Amino acid sequence: MLALVTGASAGFGVAICKSLIQQGYRVIGxxxxxxxLQQLQAELGADFFPxxxxxxxxHHTxxxxxxxxxxxxxxDQIMVLVNNAGLALGLDAADQANLDDWNTMIDTNTKGLINMTRLVLPYMVKRQTGLIINLGSIAGTYPYPGGNVYGATKAFVAQFSLxxxxxxxxxxxRVTNIEPGLCGGTEFSVVRFHGDxxxxxxxxxxxxxxxxxDIANTVAWVVSQPPHININRIEIMPTSQSFNPLKVTPIA
Known part of the structure; x- marks a missing residue:
């Protein structure tokens, strides 16, 4: 069994690669x-290809x-594709946001995901088996100030998955969209704030x-389901996070 995991050099990607190898997969990171990637290969051995x-x-590249x-x-052997690569850049209001940041998020979170899917998918269809797991976000469902284009890219991932x-x-x-909430211990927020x-x-x-x-364990559970079960989407938050009340802005 072979899996391909994008964004494999840190955070979710590293944890997912380790989990899949523990489940008996060979993994392309x-x-x-x-x-x-070489550090991860040294740890995981011959079942990991950087x-x-x-x-x-x-897409040609x-x-x-x-x-x-x-x-x-x-x-042609990839059984599982985990579209994990993605990023958020900035938390500014839309009128102040950096256009380069917006385009980078679109190129990575949206175009990168669809290109990888389109390149791998025909081989799965030909074999009549396969699993695509997309890493979305609760930002694709719940808006928040400064989430603008990042949230829009994750809303795209949710609809594309469906x-x-x-x-x-x-x-x-099969296709699953995993939508995490607040996650710590990764490079995500450091990248968002440009290294701060x-x-x-x-x-x-x-x-x-x-x-x-936690996300790797969720991926492992989805992968472990028998072929007749498709998990459409999973929304996962820490207990300390919940939904915001709807904001009412006074009229000046």
């Missing part, structure tokens, strides 16, 4: 940082990269957020 890949690249995989980690299910009916290929670790840490003060292993 795809990410931009070769040094991090693949240097930037999902925000154009991604296809060429995937087709160069060695025979024993071939594109539409994939409609297209794939009768093929045996102190600012990122303030988000988690006096909370007990989810951790990467």
């Amino acid at each position: 795809a990410a931009r940082r070769l040094d991090k 693949l240097v890949l930037d999902v925000s690249a154009d 991604l296809e060429a990269c995937l087709k160069q995989l060695p025979a024993d980690f071939g594109l 539409n994939l299910r409609a297209d794939l009916a009768g093929t045996g290929v 670790a102190e600012k990122a840490e303030q988000l988690y003060q006096n909370t007990q957020p989810l951790v990467a292993e």
